[in-house]
Amino acid sequence: MKWRTVMEVLIKGAGDLATGIGWRLVRAGYTVWMTDLEIPTAVRRSVSFSRAVYEGEAEVEGIRAKFAKNFEDGRRIASEGLIPVFVDGEAKILKSLRPEVLVDAIMAKKNIGTKIDDAALVIGVGPGFTAGADCHRVIETKRGHYLGRVIDSGSAIPNTGVPGNIGGYTVERIIRAAGDGRFVPLVDIGDTVEAGQTVAVSGSLPVKARISGIVRGILQEGVYVTKGMKAGDIDARCERNHCFTISDKARAIGGGVLEAVCGWEHGI
Missing domain, CATH: 3.40.50 (Rossmann fold)
Structure with missing residues (x-):
């Protein structure tokens, strides 16, 4: 060796x-x-x-x-x-x-x-x-x-294709691109959002949060995305420190x- x-x-x-x-x-x-x-x-x-x-x-x-x-x-x-x-x-x-x-x-x-x-x-x-x-x-x-x-x-x-359960949510916590094209986030990591809020734009289409919570992750501006692609993550536990530390x-x-x-x- x-x-x-x-x-x-x-x-x-x-x-x-x-x-x-x-x-x-x-x-x-x-x-x-x-x-x-x-x-x-x-x-x-x-x-x-x-x-x-x-x-x-x-x-x-x-x-x-x-x-x-x-x-x-x-x-x-x-x-x-x-x-x-x-x-x-x-x-x-x-x-x-x-x-x-x-x-x-x-x-x-x-x-x-x-x-x-x-x-x-x-x-x-x-x-x-x-x-x-x-x-x-x-x-x-x-x-x-x-x-x-x-x-x-x-x-x-x-x-399995199903995200792990965090704060009681699985698929609902994932932010997904609404359409093909350039991704533009409208919120930052660490921001608190509400269900239904527009958190980004992809391919000129609004991307909405499915649950309320804190933005644990979101793609940087300019990434080319395709419809349905994972583009972010919302954590219902709302522990801000979790956004900036290893999971x-x-x-x-x-x-x-x-x-x-x-x-x-x-x-x-």
Whole structure:
């Protein structure tokens, strides 16, 4: 096994769940690199390192990430103790970095290119991966009893298409695009809204809140959306601090990844 002074982990994806993973790994002493799309679509962007792509930098609970222009820039950023974030939807940086660990946290509900020989340890997050086939470990992402579980053989629970229950609501809490086109939010993360209120415009059509609560996440202005696409999240519990801190789900999944990495590191 090839070791460096500090083990490096590449995470595909930099949305809120991937950020929870990266945050826990950095806190445990690992060096983390991340990739995302040119136009990220994380709705919980206040707690997503993907924000570094269009803002240059992002900080989540004391851990900082910075946009990396190229591999050399990423090396410099990592040497400063920050997380480099690349615009690299296909994770081509993998060939240059050659990390010990690869984590696929794109959350596409299917495997769109990760292979078990991409790194010494390959971890698939959520449905679409099979431990022992296209990765070494799978992390359960469905809310409930098994959330964050490390799966050594087999797959995670299949995607149900129904969002997890938060504050007594599932599908109702999701803000979805009303039409195809440019997305323009009319509220900010942390704002309180009422059921029926217009919270955004997509494709010139009003996007209305289905429940009253606090805006926990919403897409940034300018993203091209399609009708029905997830564009935001309303939390009926109205805890403002929840909008700007890592969720229980992301922490649990991050803990599962950390368990898998530590176990592999110790030969378990």
